[in-house]
Amino acid sequence: xxxxxxxxxxPKDIFLLPNTFKNGDSYPNKGHxxxxxxxxxxxxxxxxxxxxxxxxxxxxxxxxxxxxxxxAELAKTxxxxxxxTPNSKKxxxxxxxxxxxVADLEKSHGxxxxxxxxxxxxxxxxTVPKQSKSTPHVKLEIKSPxxxxxxxxxxxxxTSHNAPLNQVQYELDILAQSGGIKxxxxxxxxxxxxxxxxxxxxxxxxxxxxxTLSETFMRPNDSNGSFSVPGYTILARKDGVSKxxxxxxxxxxxxxxxxxxxxxxxxxxxLEEGLEAVCVDVELDxxxxxxxxTDQANSGACVKKxxxxxxxxxxxxxxxxxxxxxxxxxxxMDILRGADKCCKPTSSRGICDKKHSCSCKTSYVILxxxxxxxxxxxxxxxxxxxxGEKVQTxxxxxxxxxxxxxxxxxxRVDLRKERGRDTYKKTESLIxxxxxDDTASVIASGxxxxxxxxxxxxxxxxxxxxxxGLRKATRFPTQDAAFRQFSTKVNSDIDRRVYDLIxxxxxxxAREDWDEYERLKDDIKIAKKNNKKDQKQNEKAMKTK
DNA sequence: CTTATTAGCCTGTGGTTAGT
DNA sequence: ACTAACCACAGGCTAATAAG
Numbered sequence: 001x002x003x004x005x006x007x008x009x010x011p012k013d014i015f016l017l018p019n020t021f022k023n024g025d026s027y028p029n030k031g032h033x034x035x036x037x038x039x040x041x042x043x044x045x046x047x048x049x050x051x052x053x054x055x056x057x058x059x060x061x062x063x064x065x066x067x068x069x070x071x072a073e074l075a076k077t078x079x080x081x082x083x084x085t086p087n088s089k090k091x092x093x094x095x096x097x098x099x100x101x102v103a104d105l106e107k108s109h110g111x112x113x114x115x116x117x118x119x120x121x122x123x124x125x126x127t128v129p130k131q132s133k134s135t136p137h138v139k140l141e142i143k144s145p146x147x148x149x150x151x152x153x154x155x156x157x158x159t160s161h162n163a164p165l166n167q168v169q170y171e172l173d174i175l176a177q178s179g180g181i182k183x184x185x186x187x188x189x190x191x192x193x194x195x196x197x198x199x200x201x202x203x204x205x206x207x208x209x210x211x212t213l214s215e216t217f218m219r220p221n222d223s224n225g226s227f228s229v230p231g232y233t234i235l236a237r238k239d240g241v242s243k244x245x246x247x248x249x250x251x252x253x254x255x256x257x258x259x260x261x262x263x264x265x266x267x268x269x270x271l272e273e274g275l276e277a278v279c280v281d282v283e284l285d286x287x288x289x290x291x292x293x294t295d296q297a298n299s300g301a302c303v304k305k306x307x308x309x310x311x312x313x314x315x316x317x318x319x320x321x322x323x324x325x326x327x328x329x330x331x332x333m334d335i336l337r338g339a340d341k342c343c344k345p346t347s348s349r350g351i352c353d354k355k356h357s358c359s360c361k362t363s364y365v366i367l368x369x370x371x372x373x374x375x376x377x378x379x380x381x382x383x384x385x386x387x388g389e390k391v392q393t394x395x396x397x398x399x400x401x402x403x404x405x406x407x408x409x410x411x412r413v414d415l416r417k418e419r420g421r422d423t424y425k426k427t428e429s430l431i432x433x434x435x436x437d438d439t440a441s442v443i444a445s446g447x448x449x450x451x452x453x454x455x456x457x458x459x460x461x462x463x464x465x466x467x468x469g470l471r472k473a474t475r476f477p478t479q480d481a482a483f484r485q486f487s488t489k490v491n492s493d494i495d496r497r498v499y500d501l502i503x504x505x506x507x508x509x510a511r512e513d514w515d516e517y518e519r520l521k522d523d524i525k526i527a528k529k530n531n532k533k534d535q536k537q538n539e540k541a542m543k544t545k
Numbered sequence: 546c547t548t549a550t551t552a553g554c555c556t557g558t559g560g561t562t563a564g565t
Numbered sequence: 566a567c568t569a570a571c572c573a574c575a576g577g578c579t580a581a582t583a584a585g
Contacts, residue, residue, distance in 0.1 A: 189556075189577085190558085192557085317576095453556095
């Protein structure tokens with residue numbers, strides 16, 4: 001990730017509400033109050049009355065004076081005027097026109113001003129706020145008098161605006177509360193220096209069943225033991241080595257939760273040579289052998305279990321090489337499909353006869369870093385070129401195996417300094433992809449903006465019975481309990497301070513506050529270094545004793 | 546105008562050296 | 566002996582530039 005010096009993030013930290021509500025109530029009703037507070041807001045009236053001749057800027061100064069702790073945010077954001085109406089489920093945010101006075105404001109929106117402050121980052125973040133009948137769903141609508149409605153009206157999705165301040169934890173909670181098998185992928189860009197963060201992610205921030213990683217940069221002589229995570233097994237791993245230098249590059253690895261490991265194994269089918277990919281099979285049928293055998297006796301149905309085959313792929317950059325690798329992946333898929341023979345095959349490809357009662361279907365989830373920006377490629381129309389060939393190869397892969405790509409948002413953001421300027425250009429790409437041939441079984445999918453590397457984590461929750469899921473949704477312990485749990489399980493560099501820094505960093509990247517993200521990244525590095533130093537000193541002291 | 550190549554920027558890693 | 570700082574290197578990725 002490139003360093004960033006300019007500001008890309010403009011938080012909406014402060015809203016002014018016309019305080020037209022009588023009887024001393026700050027809010028139109030308790031529901032609004034609850035909804036705002038759940039969303040991480042607090043409120044305060046401007047004391048000492050208002051001078052109606054104040055301009056908005058003067059009002060801002062007044063608010064700054066009253067809220068010195070929020071000076072920085074106010075300086076960045078200015079103030080926006082918001083209107084909340086009794087019994088309404090919306091907050092209308094109006095962009096203020098400089099030079100307008102309080103009187104102008106009140107003429108349009110009613111008398112009195114209520115200041116709504118977004119609380120600091122330490123707001124409670126653990127639980128995803130649920131919609132209830134009593135608590136209205138607060139939506140933000142931005143209105144500006146200067147622009148046509150069609151241009152400026154931004155009606156947000158519940159996930160973005162209902163989300164608490166810590167967007168990442170919110171995203172992780174959505175993942176955790178989905179049923180089924182939770183499969184995630186992250187391009188970690190070296191696992192060696194992120195072992196502890198991975199443990200933290202797996203043990204107390206998520207409930208992932210199958211964690212796939214790419215760009216692990218592991219060496220062949222690196223033991224699995226040094227990368228072990230309590231509660232998880234490394235089921236498959238493939239290291240990449242540079243042909244020229246012999247240095248580690250690329251590499252894929254798949255962790256599987258121990259509870260799932262008894263029904264999971266590394267796929268026995270060999271993928272094509274040269275493809276950086278590993279495959280893990282998860283047995284889905286959980287009815288027990290006896291029942292299946294009885295069923296078989298009664299109906300003649302097959303005894304094979306239904307499988308979910310999870311393929312973790314890394315396609316390094318380089319258009320020509322990628323075409324070769326994508327073709328290899330396609331051939332590997334053919335090989336895998338060929339091996340999926342039903343116990344009673346009726347076709348040349350071993351596909352089950354649909355008339356015949358059989359539950360041994362194999363479904364596929366293929367995920368990884370493809371280094372192919374699906375959004376750019378979708379726009380590429382120049383066939384016959386190398387890029388065109390790449391598009392064609394990817395399309396062929398998708399169509400020949402009926403694969404659907406689930407990830408819609410950007411999975412990597414890069415910021416580059418523009419030549420000869422002090423400004424930075426932001427490039428977003430969708431290169432971490434999740435494919436499946438059974439979209440009906442996908443319970444949830446998406447992107448989690450964790451800041452472990454410049455790639456984000458992508459995931460899907462997969463379950464045959466979408467209503468039940470395979471397991472119950474997990475409820476996370478509180479932040480403190482989670483950290484205690486983590487501490488007891490793991491001997492690591494991460495202490496409470498680093499834990500908090502990581503959370504802050506993830507929040508920063510989610511709201512694209514790149515300056516803070518960079519700063520926190522450095523802080524984490526220093527803090528971890530200091531931890532190591534302290535550990536060594538302690539060990540030394542123990543020895544001398 | 547499109548495509549391919551290359552330069553540049555960034556990262557992590559590991560070795561060397563100077564200082565404590 | 567240990568640590569911190571520095572440097573070189575390889576790899577990943579993008580944007581600029583050259584070539585067709």
